[in-house]
Amino acid sequence: MQLDEQNFEEEVLKSNLPVLVDFSANWCGPCQMAGPIIDQLAEDYKGKVKIGKLNVDESPQIAQKYMVMSIPTVIIFKNGKEIKRQIGFPGKEGYIKILEESLKS
Amino acid sequence: MENKVYDLIIVGAGPAGLTASIYASRYGLRHLVIGSQEGGALSWAAEVENYPGFKKISGLDLTNKMVEQVKTLGAEVLAREVVSIEKKDGIFEVRLNKNQFFQSKTLLVATGTERRKLDVPGEAKYLGKGVSYCTTCDGNFFKEKAVAMVGGSNAAALGAYYLSEIASKIYLVYRRRPLRAEPFWQERLREKPNIEIIYETNVIEILGDENKATGVKLDKAYQGKKELSLEGVFVEIGGFPGTQLVKALGVELDEGGFIKVTVDMKTNIEGLFAAGDVANTTGEFRQIVTATAEGAIAANSIYKYLKGGQKNEGKS
Numbered sequence: 001m002q003l004d005e006q007n008f009e010e011e012v013l014k015s016n017l018p019v020l021v022d023f024s025a026n027w028c029g030p031c032q033m034a035g036p037i038i039d040q041l042a043e044d045y046k047g048k049v050k051i052g053k054l055n056v057d058e059s060p061q062i063a064q065k066y067m068v069m070s071i072p073t074v075i076i077f078k079n080g081k082e083i084k085r086q087i088g089f090p091g092k093e094g095y096i097k098i099l100e101e102s103l104k105s
Numbered sequence: 106m107e108n109k110v111y112d113l114i115i116v117g118a119g120p121a122g123l124t125a126s127i128y129a130s131r132y133g134l135r136h137l138v139i140g141s142q143e144g145g146a147l148s149w150a151a152e153v154e155n156y157p158g159f160k161k162i163s164g165l166d167l168t169n170k171m172v173e174q175v176k177t178l179g180a181e182v183l184a185r186e187v188v189s190i191e192k193k194d195g196i197f198e199v200r201l202n203k204n205q206f207f208q209s210k211t212l213l214v215a216t217g218t219e220r221r222k223l224d225v226p227g228e229a230k231y232l233g234k235g236v237s238y239c240t241t242c243d244g245n246f247f248k249e250k251a252v253a254m255v256g257g258s259n260a261a262a263l264g265a266y267y268l269s270e271i272a273s274k275i276y277l278v279y280r281r282r283p284l285r286a287e288p289f290w291q292e293r294l295r296e297k298p299n300i301e302i303i304y305e306t307n308v309i310e311i312l313g314d315e316n317k318a319t320g321v322k323l324d325k326a327y328q329g330k331k332e333l334s335l336e337g338v339f340v341e342i343g344g345f346p347g348t349q350l351v352k353a354l355g356v357e358l359d360e361g362g363f364i365k366v367t368v369d370m371k372t373n374i375e376g377l378f379a380a381g382d383v384a385n386t387t388g389e390f391r392q393i394v395t396a397t398a399e400g401a402i403a404a405n406s407i408y409k410y411l412k413g414g415q416k417n418e419g420k421s
Contacts, residue, residue, distance in 0.1 A: 028242040029148035029165045033184065057245075067317065069246045069337075070233035087233035091141045091186040093202070 001042070003052040005059045011052060013080040018102050019050045020095075023066075023073045025057050030089040031072045037092045038074075041099065049076075049099055076102045110208045111135050113407055114199050116187050116350065117215030119145025120393045121381025123171040124400030125213050125407075130178035132408040137207060138175065139199065141186040144168025145217045146344070146382070147393055150260075151241045151267040156393050164241070167393075190350050197376065210376060211407050214351050214364060215400060217382040218344025218391075223255060227311030227318070228340075235318025236311055236338050240264035243337070247272045252337035253321055255308050257281060261341040262290035268339070269297040276333055277302045278323070285389075303327050311338055346383045359385040370403035376410070378403045 003011060003021060012019045022038045024031035035053075042051035056063040056071060066075060066082065076084040076098060083105060084098050113129055115122045118140025129136045142148060150164030159167065175182060189200045190212065200206040220238045222228060228236055237243040240254075244267060252272045254265040257279035265277045277284075277294070282304035284291055294300050303323070310322035312332065320334045327333070346363045348356070357365045357373040363385035370378045380399035382391045 025245070027165075027245070028239070029144065029168070030142065030239065030242060032165060033142050033148070037184070063246075067234060069235060069317065070237050070239075070243045072242075073233060089142065092184070093186060 001050065001052040003054040003059070003062075005061055008054075008059070008062055011050070012077050015050055015077070017048070017050045018076055018078045018083075019052060020045075020074055020076050020099065020102075022051070022053045023056050023063055023068045023075070024053060024071050025055055028071050034072045034089050034095075037095060040092075041095055045099060048103060074098070078102065078105075109135075110196060110210060111137050112209065112411055113137075113211045113213060113404075114139065114197060114207055114209040115213045115215060116140070116190070116199065117145060117213075117217055117347075117381065117383070118143045118172075118182055118184070119215060119217050119381060119396060120147055120171065121217070121396040121400035121403070122213065122215035123175050124397040125215060125380060125404040126175045126180045126182075126400075127178060128401050128404030129407070130175070130180050132404065134404075134408060134411065136180060137209070138180060138182045139185055139187055139201075139207075140182070141184065143172050143182065143184060149239050149241055151244075151263060153393065187350055190354065192354055192374070192376075195376065210411060212377050213370075213400075213403050213407065214348075214356075214372075214377065214379040214383055215381045215396075215403075216347035216350065217396075219347050220340070221342050221344050223308060223311075223340055223342065225308060225310050227313055231311050231313045231318040231338075234316065235313065235336055236340065238340050240267055240339050240341070243339075244268050244271050247337040249273045250337060251333075251335035252276070252339060253278055253308065253333060253335055254339045254341060255279075256341035256343070257284040257286060258341065258343060259286045259290055260343075262286035262294055264339055264341050265300050266290070266293055266297065269300050272337065273299060274335075275300045276335070278306055278308055278321075279304055280307050281305060308338070343389075344382070348383060351377070351379075361385070368402075369406040370399060371406060371410075378407055 112134040113136035148168045197212040251274040253276045307324045312320040364379040380403040381396035
């Protein structure tokens with residue numbers, strides 16, 4: 001799912017499911033590596049965690065609000081609040097780890 | 106579980122590993138490339154102007170071209186992290202996790218280097234809150250802001266040059282004098298009025314307001330001050346060899362921790378080869394073109410080894 005300034009509140013902050021937001025941009029090499037993994041995880045965690053991508057060029061205000069100054073960064077939100085943050089590209093296992101942790105918390 | 110034994114597994118998907126795969130495909134070797142990041146360090150480079158055939162290309166584009174060529178030739182590239190490598194009865198076992206592993210007759214280590222950190226107070230605390238190891242990823246967050254680039258290599262110079270189009274001010278802080286970067290880069294930096302070079306100085310602390318970085322502390326005064334106010338600190342001070350996975354196999358390393366190889370990229374371990382930045386071939390001169398060359402030599406050497414059942418000499 002593509003997130004932006006218009007749908008962020010509805011899709012992320014008001015979501016009943018936890019939401020993983022992948023902050024990325026076209027000019028970031030490691031983000032390009034993360035992209036397909038994030039897509040795959042969106043399939044794998046369907047119904048458990050909502051997974052969305054946010055382009056920091058198109059939605060700079062959200063990146064600024066959550067003080068994202070390095071990409072790729074993923075933030076997991078639960079009940080409208082940030083519960084986990086992963087800065088940098090941790091590989092598929094790294095993403096799975098924080099997803100699993102956030103499901104337990 | 107996969108029970109076939111590959112001729113070759115290449116660990117690392119940077120220029121060395123990808124080139125080795127191109128040659129391995131052409132030699133008809135059944136092989137697999139495993140790397141957590143396609144392109145490795147190359148994928149981070151804003152622009153590449155010293156790889157023949159391309160006057161100017163971004164690291165990401167060059168990576169994609171290499172990967173495309175590898176895949177066109179039929180090789181598999183697995184974007185996964187390897188957790189361990191063992192050798193049992195002459196067969197390498199490359200493990201991705203508890204349940205998943207692949208086996209091969211030979212192994213090429215092309216794991217490159219991992220980014221060196223400053224190892225100063227505040228660095229970990231402000232990672233992603235001003236501290237960055239990837240100029241192309243994070244440069245755009247510092248539009249019209251003051252930043253520091255720590256380092257003196259080509260990569261640091263390229264980073265400072267790239268940032269000069271975005272940030273208002275760039276302090277290039279280097280512990281020595283002159284810069285290690287090529288004269289080509291030194292000239293280009295001089296053309297940029299918003300780049301200031303601070304020589305023979307170390308950053309000893311990253312300062313911040315708890316939420317984000319606000320400056321750096323220097324080990325000696327610059328224009329009368331030991332602190333610089335800025336919002337971004339980019340660290341480009343080279344890397345240390347990614348040998349963690351193969352240390353357990355007993356591979357010989359040099360004083361810097363790089364893998365000792367012969368001219369044909371053999372290590373002291375039978376069937377184990379190394380190429381690219383992780384190998385001790387070119388000293389501090391680690392280039393895309395040297396990595397690709399070594400990848401090609403390694404593939405040729407592996408092909409001969411498999412064909413002739415030759416032993417690794419183990420001399421470097």
